[in-house]
Amino acid sequence: MDYRSFFIFDSLSKFVGFFVCFFTVIIFIYSLGFIKKKKFAYYSWFFLTFIASLGAVFSSHIIALIIFWGFLGLTLFQLINLYSDKEVAAVAKKTFIIVGGSDGLLLVGLLLYTHLTSHYYITGSPLPINNTLAFVAFLSIAIASFAKAGCMPFHSWIPDTAETASTPVVAYLPASVDKLLGIYLLARIVKDMFILDNISKAILLILGALTVLCAVMMALIQHNTKRLLGYHAVSQVGYMVLGIGCASTLGLAGGLFHMLNHAIYKSCLFLGAGNVEKRAGSNELEQLGGLGKFMPVTFITTLIASFAISGVPPFNGFVSKWMVYQGLIDFMNSSVSTGLKFIIAMSLISALIGSGLTLASFLKLNAGVFLGRAKGKVEEARPSLLISPVVLAVLCIAFGIFASATILPFIEDSVGNIPMIGLWKPQPATVLLLLGILLGLIIFQLMAKKVRISPSFVGGEELNFEQEPNIAPFYNTIKELAFLKKIYALAERKFFDIYEQSRKFTFLFIRFLQYLHNGVLPTYLVWCLLGMIGLFFIFFR
């Protein structure tokens, strides 16, 4: 047997594979400065993750794909459990159950797929979704990619992991490589494996839109920087799913580009949070503040990444979001059914609102960590911990301003020619933006003597920063809104966590079964008798 029958090296897998390598290098450099204990265990699982990720990206035979893909769950579990305490162990368990469970669905989905298409390859002839079995196969495979990437409702492991696992692990797996893999699989499903019908497209769009909105609403009220970033890692997946859910070239390209951009700025953000954690010793917004002047490099990289994730032009997040929006608009124009049109319009609106709320929550993050009154003197992180965030921040700018010159050609190779329907010329726009800023600076310099100090603008919030510089309760007013209050209360009780809900449900059954197993011998003998009667009934009917 030839190795080619198991692996595929087309533009898409090369594109994703290259960036898997890229992020491995970036995080590896960071880990060299960050990981001090249990180095052997960390690096061995780190490289196993790397190899398995590459394997998963380049597999074309479904068995090979499942093997690599499933093994990643174990490596993730081990990496989270690196410095295990009670809380970490619980999170690792939850993560592995969600991810491993979805891998099980992937297995059965792919096997069903091979049964329906009678071949074993993910890049054979696409299967039209025109019967229940094909739809079930599609859904099972999609769930695996959702759980890996963190799309709702399979997202709940990401915020927990982000909060508890060590920073390089979070930046490596949930923030970058798992996203690349999950979205890669989703792109494969849409591009090569299935021909989507309108219902499956609508499902993708609805889930994507819900993910964008709900996760960003949760992010707004977080107090822990890493957990906040974790919710954004969920929210951003929504955009990718929206793009890919269009199933058009433009949407696919937008989704893939957003996947890449997200991996770049989100790892940058997590690494920044890691630097803050290393120096200030905390991730709680209550205990941070005023670090901007002590850690300028970390501050600037985080700021750039925050702009990028919020979709502020001219950074990379804007370009890819713009492509996703165009994809949605294009899809809306081309679809005939009114219901679908409505769904697309709603997704577009929620994506736009989500983008605004992202900016709002990053305002909170940056203000809380880097601005305000300092609570003590800290030092900038060591240079070895700064290389990776700086490289990533530079990429945020480069892929934003020079997207069409640098990265888009590769994406075009992967999905086909991208027919942009909107107009966005990043270079002139950037020049204009810079000119505007320059003009402002000149005016400021000219009138420098007349500086007026006014109270901080808090956007109508009932806070007084001058007296109590604590950003954490910012946006609590949203939490108090009559309609949202109940939803937030439910969310904090983990009502929307699929893991908690299925656990409750399962334990109901278990209690019933335990009630039946009362340990009394005659009962058990009665069961045998009943079983035997059942057999007689079956055989002598």
Place this chain on the structure above:
Amino acid sequence: MHILPLFPALGLGGAFLVSLLGRRSKKFCDIFTNVITCALFGLSLYSLCILKSQTSPLVYKVGGWIPPIGISLVLDGLSSFMLIIVNFVAFMITLYSVNYMEKFTAKFKFYTLFLLMLAGMNGVIVTGDIFNLFVFLEIASVASYALVAYGVEAEELEASFKYLIMSSVASLFILLGIAFLYSYASTLNMADIAVVLSEKGLNNAMLFASILFIVGFSLKAAIVPFHAWLPDAHPSAPAPISACLSGIFIKALGVYTLCRLFYNVFGANPALLNLFMGLGAVSIVVGALLALGQVDFKRLLAYSSINQIGYIILGLGLGTPLGILGALFHLFNHSVFKSLLFLNSGAVEYTVGTRNIRDMGGLREKMPVTSSTSLIASMSISGIPPFNGFFSKLIIILACIHAGHVVYSFWAILGSILTLAYFMKLQKNVFFGNLPERYNNVREVPFFMKTAMVMLAIACIVGGFMVLPKVKKYILSPAQNVLTHGLDYKNINEIGVK
């Protein structure tokens, strides 16, 4: 010299000698028993080679009597496969017992009973005579009743009593079934019975007998709803015995006998296969759910056995070559990782002195070998690639889909997710998290216990390769062929190599 009689004879003879001479010296018991189990394992591998060099199965006539009159011993692909499993795990268990059983008194009694049980299992596997099968089955069962009660505390005695009652009911049903069969076929040789049944066809009496057999052997194999004795009996025994009972005993006495009777003697029919699938599916989920609710390390594993036997029965019930392959492969895998897990539980109990997983935590730092082997076993049983359990589950699910039972395939995945959940619970509570202060002085278990666990863990990893075509044709395929061409078994007395 013919090797077939050696399988039961070595165990029986060893038991006799250990009980006679072992009272004096513990060291003699240890060495002698290990030599016997090792020899049995070697013989099973050798039996595979013999089978490879022959074109047809081996038949040995005990005492030179011709089969319908005398007893015959039969070695075909299936029995050779089962012998390898049973004797490999038994060897590992005796190795482990060298250290573990030190804390019990009268080690030689343990070894005597163990060897008797092993002789019984080997006998069940090699015999070609249904009454002889019953006798060996009883030898093994009686030895296991005593072994379950080995700790002679209240809990052990209660468990053993329940087990004794339920298992005797099973034996009674089986005996009754044999009586029906004998009255109909006028012979006890299984191949002859197969010939008669295929000539005369099945009547209602035979249906009745087959129900008796299903109930009896399902009780032995612990298939829901006949499983209730297992969660009491398996945890109460000393860890090596739990490993033996869950790992090989229920398979040799339950699953293997079911296969032999219903594929080779009665011949598989759709109604029966559907029944197996249903029983398997129920076992998968009931076992998994009950395991998820447990906080006792060994009880959790015991329920897990019910869950995993469900997969085997589901695969067998599919009746397709792929399903049978998956079932046999899973049978092998399950005996490896389940015995490993029970040995792990024994190691943990040996060091921390409790079985309640809520009282443990953080043992990973203190017991690296136990922890990593148990992680490997947990991953295997939960079907995480690239460990062996993944491949067998994959084959079973693929077989379900190819046979058109898509619902069963999702059902099997549901069971697999629940399996992952309860093993995650186990791992989290026992090996990860914080180490309670009272366990600060805990140390890794002694050498032989470690060796046995490591070797089984290696088998978990290497076992996955058994499904590669080049390896498969030596071990799995002969066993699979015996079941896929089930009724060829009736010709065994004519074509078998004497």
